[in-house]
Amino acid sequence: MVVSFIPKIANQKQSTKKQTLLLYELIKNYSLSFSRKLISLLIFFGVWHFLCTIDFNFGINFVFVPTPIEVINAFFQFINDSPLIHIKASILRVIGGFITGSIFGIILGLFIGSSKLVEDLVSTPLELLRPIPAVAWIPLAILMFPDAESGMYYITFVGAFYPILISTQKAVESTLSDRLMIRVGQSLGANQLHLFTDIVIPSSLPGISAGLVIGMGNAWFCLVTAEIIAGRFGIGYKTWESYVISEYPPIVMGMILIGLLGSLSSFLVLKFTNSLMPWREISKNGL
Amino acid sequence: MVYRNNSVDTQIDVTKNIVVIEKLNKSFLFNRKKRLILSNINFNIKEGEFICLLGPSGCGKSTLLDMLGGFTFPDSGNVIVNNKLVKKPGPERGFVFQKNSLIPWLTLEENVGYGLKLKNESTLLIKENVDRFMRLVGLENYSNLYPHQLSGGMQQRGCIIRSLINNPKILLMDEPFGAVDAQTRTLLQEMLLEIWRKVGTTIIFVTHDIDEAILLADRIFIMGVNPGHIKEIVKVNISRPRTFKTSLDPEFQVSKIKILESIREETLKIIK
Numbered sequence: 001m002v003v004s005f006i007p008k009i010a011n012q013k014q015s016t017k018k019q020t021l022l023l024y025e026l027i028k029n030y031s032l033s034f035s036r037k038l039i040s041l042l043i044f045f046g047v048w049h050f051l052c053t054i055d056f057n058f059g060i061n062f063v064f065v066p067t068p069i070e071v072i073n074a075f076f077q078f079i080n081d082s083p084l085i086h087i088k089a090s091i092l093r094v095i096g097g098f099i100t101g102s103i104f105g106i107i108l109g110l111f112i113g114s115s116k117l118v119e120d121l122v123s124t125p126l127e128l129l130r131p132i133p134a135v136a137w138i139p140l141a142i143l144m145f146p147d148a149e150s151g152m153y154y155i156t157f158v159g160a161f162y163p164i165l166i167s168t169q170k171a172v173e174s175t176l177s178d179r180l181m182i183r184v185g186q187s188l189g190a191n192q193l194h195l196f197t198d199i200v201i202p203s204s205l206p207g208i209s210a211g212l213v214i215g216m217g218n219a220w221f222c223l224v225t226a227e228i229i230a231g232r233f234g235i236g237y238k239t240w241e242s243y244v245i246s247e248y249p250p251i252v253m254g255m256i257l258i259g260l261l262g263s264l265s266s267f268l269v270l271k272f273t274n275s276l277m278p279w280r281e282i283s284k285n286g287l
Numbered sequence: 288m289v290y291r292n293n294s295v296d297t298q299i300d301v302t303k304n305i306v307v308i309e310k311l312n313k314s315f316l317f318n319r320k321k322r323l324i325l326s327n328i329n330f331n332i333k334e335g336e337f338i339c340l341l342g343p344s345g346c347g348k349s350t351l352l353d354m355l356g357g358f359t360f361p362d363s364g365n366v367i368v369n370n371k372l373v374k375k376p377g378p379e380r381g382f383v384f385q386k387n388s389l390i391p392w393l394t395l396e397e398n399v400g401y402g403l404k405l406k407n408e409s410t411l412l413i414k415e416n417v418d419r420f421m422r423l424v425g426l427e428n429y430s431n432l433y434p435h436q437l438s439g440g441m442q443q444r445g446c447i448i449r450s451l452i453n454n455p456k457i458l459l460m461d462e463p464f465g466a467v468d469a470q471t472r473t474l475l476q477e478m479l480l481e482i483w484r485k486v487g488t489t490i491i492f493v494t495h496d497i498d499e500a501i502l503l504a505d506r507i508f509i510m511g512v513n514p515g516h517i518k519e520i521v522k523v524n525i526s527r528p529r530t531f532k533t534s535l536d537p538e539f540q541v542s543k544i545k546i547l548e549s550i551r552e553e554t555l556k557i558i559k
């Protein structure tokens with residue numbers, strides 16, 4: 001949008017009055033958007049509470065679903081009861097899986113996307129393994145890895161790896177199918193290596209970024225699955241354990257906590273990757 | 288012109304012709320059927336000339352330019368630039384594309400300096416040259432902006448100097464002003480003539496705009512269709528420097544009518 005353009009060029013020429021007007025406009029837009037989001041959240045919790053209090057049971061049964069207030073109570077109990085050890089364990093598992101997934105996914109994706117030879121050599125077994133859900137990996141993860149911890153890393157890795165791999169591969173392929181930027185590089189004297197580092201990789205970054213955001217989400221998806229094999233700690237473990245001992249509010253608390261941490265980390269990934277791409281112009285009003 | 292062996296440059300007679308195209312044929316596959324696009328193209332271009340390739344859409348003028356650029360190759364015949372057979376793209380043949388082709392993730396300054404950076408030139412030398420060329424086209428105040436922050440005309444100026452900074456033997460331009468508005472186009476044309484006068488590079492400029500061709504060119508190669516061929520070569524005798532007022536010159540009108548008639552014949556062939 002123009003916003004990125006204004007501070008650089010038009011600044012000197014604009015009067016301060018115009019600038020304050022612009023700032024006011026920006027704040028107005030942000031607060032409007034923020035209040036819309038707040039309202040949507042309130043409605044969500046309101047509907048949930050309402051369905052619980054009337055014991056809604058029509059196709060879907062809300063009788064056993066804890067109310068938002070019970071969940072909040074469970075949350076405070078969790079906070080008072082050494083929560084960091086669980087949160088830390090889970091975050092480490094997610095980040096570990098995500099980082100290894102990113103490294104393998106991006107590198108393999110770049111090579112598969114740009115070389116027919118590599119694609120032929122490695123993509124068939126990868127495609128065979130791709131549809132296997134994380135849950136199905138549990139027995140092998142227990143058998144293949146020396147301890148439960150590395151098995152859990154493996155499961156979050158599987159979740160993160162595939163979306164990153166596929167997005168990277170597709171992004172590279174679409175860069176290569178539009179010859180323009182490649183031709184520009186060639187006509188300026190770029191060799192194969194330059195084309196790869198200066199053209200193919202930056203041009204694929206938006207696609208890779210999307211893969212990283214989805215991959216981060218998927219790693220959290222797989223957390224509960226992974227922590228089924230956990231011995232003692234983890235938010236996913238806590239959620240599963242509460243189900244086993246029929247204590248319902250902590251289940252929902254665990255779900256919400258995973259949702260929160262998941263969206264927060266996806267947001268951070270998005271912010272980080274966007275900071276790598278200052279050249280991009282994103283305007284959703286311009287559709 | 289004696290041309291014997293493409294691997295031994297010394298056997299080629301050195302002439303003043305910077306571009307030589309001999310007995311060139313090119314066909315493409317359309318639905319598994321071979322279709323001739325360019326048939327028996329022969330021409331020479333002298334160093335420093337400004338040539339316009341003019342013809343209706345589909346006459347193969349862009350394909351011909353692509354072959355000079357080294358992006359695609361003839362089925363038979365030779366494309367020789369600066370006494371060398373064209374085998375791949377390279378900085379000695381600058382190319383300005385029809386679409387905006389500044390690299391989106393580089394600032395204007397980085398785009399313009401990219402060719403020199405690839406040659407591992409020093410930062411200081413790159414900076415000096417970039418500044419000089421930016422001033423030449425009036426872009427010196429926009430160095431740190433990204434391409435999407437520039438207007439279409441600025442982007443094309445950037446593309447032109449990005450090629451020129453490599454000191455190319457020829458500059459190949461594929462309808463570079465096709466996407467900008469009419470007023471900007473006139474200014475860009477005058478600017479291009481001014482740059483050409485200063486730099487002296489040979490330019491081959493593809494266009495379907497007759498006025499543009501007459502304003503810019505020393506010689507206009509009019510291309511015919513089915514299959515593409517050089518129909519006629521028109522020499523433009525209007526004195527330089529030329530400006531927007533040149534279109535009022537009687538000589539301009541004479542050339543225009545002559546070319547219009549010639550092109551009209553070809554366009555009719557397509558429509559029928």
